[in-house]
Amino acid sequence: MDWSTHATQLAKLVGEANVLTEKNDQAPFLKEWRDLYQGVTPMVVRPGSTEDVSAVMTYAYEHTLKVVPQGGNTGLVGAQIPKETGDEIVISLGRLNRVRAVDPDGFTITVESGVVLETLQNEATKVDRLFPLSLGSQGSCQIGGNISSNAGGTAVLAYGNTRDLVLGLEVVLPTGEIWNGLRTLRKDNTGYDLKQLFIGGEGTLGIITAASLKLFPKPKKLEAAFVGLSNPHAALKLFSLAKAQAGPVLTGFEIMPRIGMEFCVAHLEGARDPMAEPHPWYVLMELSSGSDAFPVRDLLESTLSEAMEAGVVRDAAIASSMQQVDDFWRLRHGMSGVQKREGGSIKHDVSVPVASIPEFLDTAMAAVSAFVPGCRPVPFGHLGDGNIHFNISQPVGADKDDFLAKWDDVNALVHGIVAEFNGSISAEHGIGRLKRELLHEVKSPVEMDMMRRVKSALDPKGLMNPGRLL
Amino acid sequence: MDWSTHATQLAKLVGEANVLTEKNDQAPFLKEWRDLYQGVTPMVVRPGSTEDVSAVMTYAYEHTLKVVPQGGNTGLVGAQIPKETGDEIVISLGRLNRVRAVDPDGFTITVESGVVLETLQNEATKVDRLFPLSLGSQGSCQIGGNISSNAGGTAVLAYGNTRDLVLGLEVVLPTGEIWNGLRTLRKDNTGYDLKQLFIGGEGTLGIITAASLKLFPKPKKLEAAFVGLSNPHAALKLFSLAKAQAGPVLTGFEIMPRIGMEFCVAHLEGARDPMAEPHPWYVLMELSSGSDAFPVRDLLESTLSEAMEAGVVRDAAIASSMQQVDDFWRLRHGMSGVQKREGGSIKHDVSVPVASIPEFLDTAMAAVSAFVPGCRPVPFGHLGDGNIHFNISQPVGADKDDFLAKWDDVNALVHGIVAEFNGSISAEHGIGRLKRELLHEVKSPVEMDMMRRVKSALDPKGLMNPGRLL
Numbered sequence: 007m008d009w010s011t012h013a014t015q016l017a018k019l020v021g022e023a024n025v026l027t028e029k030n031d032q033a034p035f036l037k038e039w040r041d042l043y044q045g046v047t048p049m050v051v052r053p054g055s056t057e058d059v060s061a062v063m064t065y066a067y068e069h070t071l072k073v074v075p076q077g078g079n080t081g082l083v084g085a086q087i088p089k090e091t092g093d094e095i096v097i098s099l100g101r102l103n104r105v106r107a108v109d110p111d112g113f114t115i116t117v118e119s120g121v122v123l124e125t126l127q128n129e130a131t132k133v134d135r136l137f138p139l140s141l142g143s144q145g146s147c148q149i150g151g152n153i154s155s156n157a158g159g160t161a162v163l164a165y166g167n168t169r170d171l172v173l174g175l176e177v178v179l180p181t182g183e184i185w186n187g188l189r190t191l192r193k194d195n196t197g198y199d200l201k202q203l204f205i206g207g208e209g210t211l212g213i214i215t216a217a218s219l220k221l222f223p224k225p226k227k228l229e230a231a232f233v234g235l236s237n238p239h240a241a242l243k244l245f246s247l248a249k250a251q252a253g254p255v256l257t258g259f260e261i262m263p264r265i266g267m268e269f270c271v272a273h274l275e276g277a278r279d280p281m282a283e284p285h286p287w288y289v290l291m292e293l294s295s296g297s298d299a300f301p302v303r304d305l306l307e308s309t310l311s312e313a314m315e316a317g318v319v320r321d322a323a324i325a326s327s328m329q330q331v332d333d334f335w336r337l338r339h340g341m342s343g344v345q346k347r348e349g350g351s352i353k354h355d356v357s358v359p360v361a362s363i364p365e366f367l368d369t370a371m372a373a374v375s376a377f378v379p380g381c382r383p384v385p386f387g388h389l390g391d392g393n394i395h396f397n398i399s400q401p402v403g404a405d406k407d408d409f410l411a412k413w414d415d416v417n418a419l420v421h422g423i424v425a426e427f428n429g430s431i432s433a434e435h436g437i438g439r440l441k442r443e444l445l446h447e448v449k450s451p452v453e454m455d456m457m458r459r460v461k462s463a464l465d466p467k468g469l470m471n472p473g474r475l476l
Numbered sequence: 477m478d479w480s481t482h483a484t485q486l487a488k489l490v491g492e493a494n495v496l497t498e499k500n501d502q503a504p505f506l507k508e509w510r511d512l513y514q515g516v517t518p519m520v521v522r523p524g525s526t527e528d529v530s531a532v533m534t535y536a537y538e539h540t541l542k543v544v545p546q547g548g549n550t551g552l553v554g555a556q557i558p559k560e561t562g563d564e565i566v567i568s569l570g571r572l573n574r575v576r577a578v579d580p581d582g583f584t585i586t587v588e589s590g591v592v593l594e595t596l597q598n599e600a601t602k603v604d605r606l607f608p609l610s611l612g613s614q615g616s617c618q619i620g621g622n623i624s625s626n627a628g629g630t631a632v633l634a635y636g637n638t639r640d641l642v643l644g645l646e647v648v649l650p651t652g653e654i655w656n657g658l659r660t661l662r663k664d665n666t667g668y669d670l671k672q673l674f675i676g677g678e679g680t681l682g683i684i685t686a687a688s689l690k691l692f693p694k695p696k697k698l699e700a701a702f703v704g705l706s707n708p709h710a711a712l713k714l715f716s717l718a719k720a721q722a723g724p725v726l727t728g729f730e731i732m733p734r735i736g737m738e739f740c741v742a743h744l745e746g747a748r749d750p751m752a753e754p755h756p757w758y759v760l761m762e763l764s765s766g767s768d769a770f771p772v773r774d775l776l777e778s779t780l781s782e783a784m785e786a787g788v789v790r791d792a793a794i795a796s797s798m799q800q801v802d803d804f805w806r807l808r809h810g811m812s813g814v815q816k817r818e819g820g821s822i823k824h825d826v827s828v829p830v831a832s833i834p835e836f837l838d839t840a841m842a843a844v845s846a847f848v849p850g851c852r853p854v855p856f857g858h859l860g861d862g863n864i865h866f867n868i869s870q871p872v873g874a875d876k877d878d879f880l881a882k883w884d885d886v887n888a889l890v891h892g893i894v895a896e897f898n899g900s901i902s903a904e905h906g907i908g909r910l911k912r913e914l915l916h917e918v919k920s921p922v923e924m925d926m927m928r929r930v931k932s933a934l935d936p937k938g939l940m941n942p943g944r945l946l
Contacts, residue, residue, distance in 0.1 A: 111716075111831045156665050167663060170640070185922045192861045193637060193827045194900035195626050195676055196907060197915060197945060198927050202672035206665055223723060246581075253693060253767045254724035297723045299778065305769055357663045361581045391662045430664035437666060445667060452655045456934065457668050463933035464926065475667060 007069065009048035012095075016051055019061040024052040024101070035076060035096050036087065042440065043084045046092035047074075054101040056118075056176060056184060056215040062097060063213065064182025072469050073097055075209040077151025078122065080143040082355070083438025085208045085474045086151065094472075099150050102215055105129050113221040114173060114190040119150025119214045126219075135221040136296070138165035142339045150214045156206030158434030160338070163390040164257040165222065167434070168205065174218035175201040180211070180465040188218050203460065208436050209471040211464045223296025229306045230258070230292040230331045233313075234285030234321040238364040238389075241289050243318045244309075245360075245389055248291060251309045255300055258292030259390040260338050261363075265399075266384050269344040270337050277337060280323045280330075289389070290338050292331075341386050345399055348382070350406040352416045354396040356424045357433035363389055370423045374398055377419055378412060393433040396420055417444070437475045445475070477539065479518035482565075486521055489531040494522040494571070505546060505566050506557065512910065513554045516562035517544075524571040526588075526646060526654060526685040532567060533683065534652025542939050543567055545679040547621025548592065550613040552825070553908025555678045555944045556621065564942075569620050572685055575599050583691045584643060584660040589620025589684045596689075605691040606766070608635035612809045620684045626676030628904030630808070633860040634727040635692065637904070638675065645671040646686035650935040660688050673930065678906050679941040681934045693766025699776045700728070700762040700801045703783075704755030704791040708834040708859075711759050713788045714779075715830075715859055718761060721779045725770055728762030729860035730808050731833075735869075736854050739814040740807050747807055750793045750800075759859070760808050762801075811856050815869055818852070820876040822886045824866040826894045827903035833859055840893045844868055847889055848882060863903040866890055887914070907945045915945070 010027075017025045026032050027049045036045035053059045066073050072094040076086045088094040102118035103125075109115070110133040117126055123144040130137040139152060141159035151157075153175070157168045165171065174189035187201055203211055235241050241261050248256050264286050270277045281288075291309075293302050306324065313319040325331040345351040358366045371383045380401030387395045398416065400409035421431045421444065430448075437445055446454055454476075461468075461476055480497075487495045496502050497519045506515035523529045536543050542564040546556045558564040572588035573595075579585070580603040587596055593614040600607040609622060611629035621627075623645070627638045635641065644659035657671050673681055705711050711731050718726050734756050740747045751758075761779075763772050776794065783789040795801040815821040828836045841853045850871030857865045868886065870879035891901045891914065901918055902911055916924055924946075931938075931946055 109829070109831070112829045158663055162663065169669070179922070179926075183922050185926065186920060187923065190829050190898070191827050191900050191903070192830065193628055193632065193863045193903040195902050195904055196900055196918060198930055199639070199672055199676055200923065200926055200930070202669055206669055223720065250693065251767055251769050253765060253770070295723060297721055299721050299771075299775055300723070301771070308769065357661050359579070359582045359660050360662065361579070393663045428660070430661050430666055432666050433661070433663040434665055448666065450656060452649070452653050453657065453670065456649075456655065456670055459933040460668055460670070460930065463929040
């Protein structure tokens with residue numbers, strides 16, 4: 007059967023307007039935002055309900071069609087982009103965008119997978135609750151993609167990864183069957199916790215169509231400080247002090263280098279350096295509490311003054327308004343985008359044990375600078391989670407393509423150092439297509455074999471996002 | 477090959493002293509503490525290392541021997557007891573009791589699976605850290621069993637289930653292969669999160685031999701109150717108040733009925749009622765913080781006075797010493813054991829959404845009292861997790877066996893009510909043998925099929941704890 011026949015059949019299931027076969031219509035679904043991949047597909051199918059997804063998947067299973075599920079198309083490892091071979095259909099989940107249930111008393115919300123993260127955050131706010139997942143692409147990424155990639159972001163320190171926020175899932179399996187695993191219980195030991203396979207499964211085991219998620223008290227008090235420091239060792243000391251003082255109300259702890267600040271001030275509209283003098287490193291520290299009864303401001307001030315006295319901190323600016331808090335975070339969230347404006351950037355999303363961060367940064371920055379003289383490391387990220395986006399901008403005036411041609415070699419160098427620290431080569435972005443060839447280098451044959459067995463058990467025809475992850 | 481040949485061969489692998497074939501030697505491994513099961517086995521094998529476990533499992537796989545892994549033998553659903561058929565060998569993990577690494581700065585500990593929970597708690601205390609898992613059997617249960625059953629306990633409210641405390645696992649697979657999944661990272665998105673299958677897997681997919689676990693700051697301040705209330709509706713209101721005020725420092729919230737207090741006073745040595753007057757219901761509320769900077773006592777007092785003013789609370793006693801805190805908890809932890817002294821007890825370990833607890837209790841208590849006139853419901857447990865141990869003691873003077881003969885019917889009645897509230901028939905104890913026949917009643921065919929596929933993928937010969945869970 008040819009593609010046009012498949013398109014006609016699928017149009018009968020989801021409506022003609024929801025099977026995109028024209029190049030122009032397909033374009034937004036095929037372009038990867040970092041320009042690392044350009045997809046080709048016979049059609050983008052846009053089901054409007056779980057039953058639609060089931061019908062499409064049943065058809066695909068019957069006709070052995072390969073399928074690429076896609077959310078907001080903001081993934082960073084190419085898992086959501088169909089291959090250049092042009093034999094994979096895209097199932098876009100954007101029309102599954104209903105909020106099914108909100109339970110503020112039970113601190114839960116149940117939504118379909120195509121709900122945009124920011125919409126979900128706003129739905130929680132409406133009932134005086136917090137959905138804590140927060141990341142740069144929140145205006146367009148969808149919760150189904152967040153779950154499939156076990157997204158991290160800036161609130162992991164206090165609230166955990168996306169995995170920790172999921173209570174239950176509804177999933178369409180590769181056969182087209184619907185698994186209703188939507189639950190809102192805090193405790194349930196009745197068999198294997200199957201949802202865990204789909205969380206971070208990168209769409210290789212099934213299509214998430216809905217999720218029951220945890221909500222939290224909306225912060226009543228929120229304070230943030232922008233801190234200048236000499237080096238990452240001082241940042242780690244500040245983190246230890248802050249954890250000891252503020253414990254569970256320490257909700258953000260992000261590290262940034264001076265060069266990242268310079269990039270932001272140069273390229274991010276309206277951005278300005280919050281400090282009077284330049285500092286080699288910065289930390290954005292946030293404390294917040296859902297209860298009025300906590301002395302959040304006092305905790306921030308006492309932590310900072312203790313750090314000042316101990317010589318850990320060079321200077322600190324405490325936000326005097328929510329506008330200023332937002333400005334601080336804008337610098338942090340802008341840090342990835344501004345690198346585009348400085349030419350080529352070779353990226354790593356790595357983690358090491360938290361206490362090893364300073365030594366890891368020293369070692370890795372020295373190594374890449376020796377390997378590519380003049381390159382400009384811009385490592386930033388979630389110090390409290392041991393997670394650094396170890397990005398390296400090209401030397402000033404160098405040829406972009408020449409620099410990017412070193413991608414694999416630089417990766418190998420950095421990942422080798424990560425391995426020495428018992429770290430991970432993908433802390434939050436996943437494996438997808440970008441790191442698939444690296445996976446067997448960091449996983450034992452036993453673990454690779456276990457993953458393949460699980461994959462075969464749930465996707466016997468190998469139709470779900472083939473060649474991603476595994 | 478006969479059992480004595482197998483015993484000889486296995487003795488070559490682990491030493492003769494570690495293959496128990498005599499009835500007397502085997503006895504402690506075969507007796508289930510609630511007297512629900514009496515196991516029979518050709519031998520109890522006691523490996524001393526991960527390599528030993530691997531060698532034993534390799535042998536078992538080769539000779540198609542069924543295997544029952546066992547920790548501290550404190551499980552509540554019979555998963556750890558070999559069947560009466562006598563054709564399952566027991567692998568007892570008690571000799572794998574080394575602490576492999578303690579990292580107080582990184583807040584992690586790596587231990588072997590045979591380490592007793594209380595030993596693990598003490599190891600954390602030695603370095604001024606907290607391992608929060610806490611339950612009645614902590615003096616003899618082992619961490620491997622806690623992980624295999626995803627144990628709950630009294631600290632779930634603040635720290636999560638055992639699942640939430642595990643960073644990495646080392647597992648011997650049914651084939652005898654060793655999977656080294658020991659990691660101490662807070663973020664790692666490199667493939668399926670396989671450890672999740674073994675957590676709560678009840679030993680049906682492999683044998684956990686070691687685990688890397690999260691540690692927390694040792695509470696610097698800890699306060700507890702024993703509160704008398706009119707009914708569970710008031711208890712839920714108190715919980716909402718306490719959450720709003722104390723948020724993350726609310727570390728315990730347990731509900732108990734008057735009759736449970738009476739049982740404790742009658743049967744628990746040295747136990748006494750902390751309140752001057754009797755009350756229909758009690759709550760044990762604990763607040764604690766790893767930081768000196770939190771006003772824990774103030775938060776407790778302000779929560780209670782707000783509750784008093786609102787008429788939610790009848791009376792409250794705040795512990796004036798750590799001894800009194802321990803006394804409060806002793807009443808709570810004793811609540812399960814004392815029921816033995818009051819004749820037969822039919823048990824349920826159920827959860828419902830937190831906000832449904834009062835209505836669930838009203839409905840279920842009325843239903844069982846109508847079904848078995850004179851029976852004495854003793855429901856207690858973790859209100860903040862929606863998890864109630866809905867136990868029912870026999871009518872005074874009734875025949876124990878007659879009463880226990882109603883076990884299945886009473887279960888069906890209570891589980892039916894649980895289902896109406898979208899709850900779970902096993903919130904923390906698991907499925908094991910006790911609830912295996914019930915599982916297909918609460919799981920869809922799709923979910924049962926997925927579980928069987930996962931089981932076959934990892935344990936193709938079906939040797940691991942057969943007939944438990946699935």
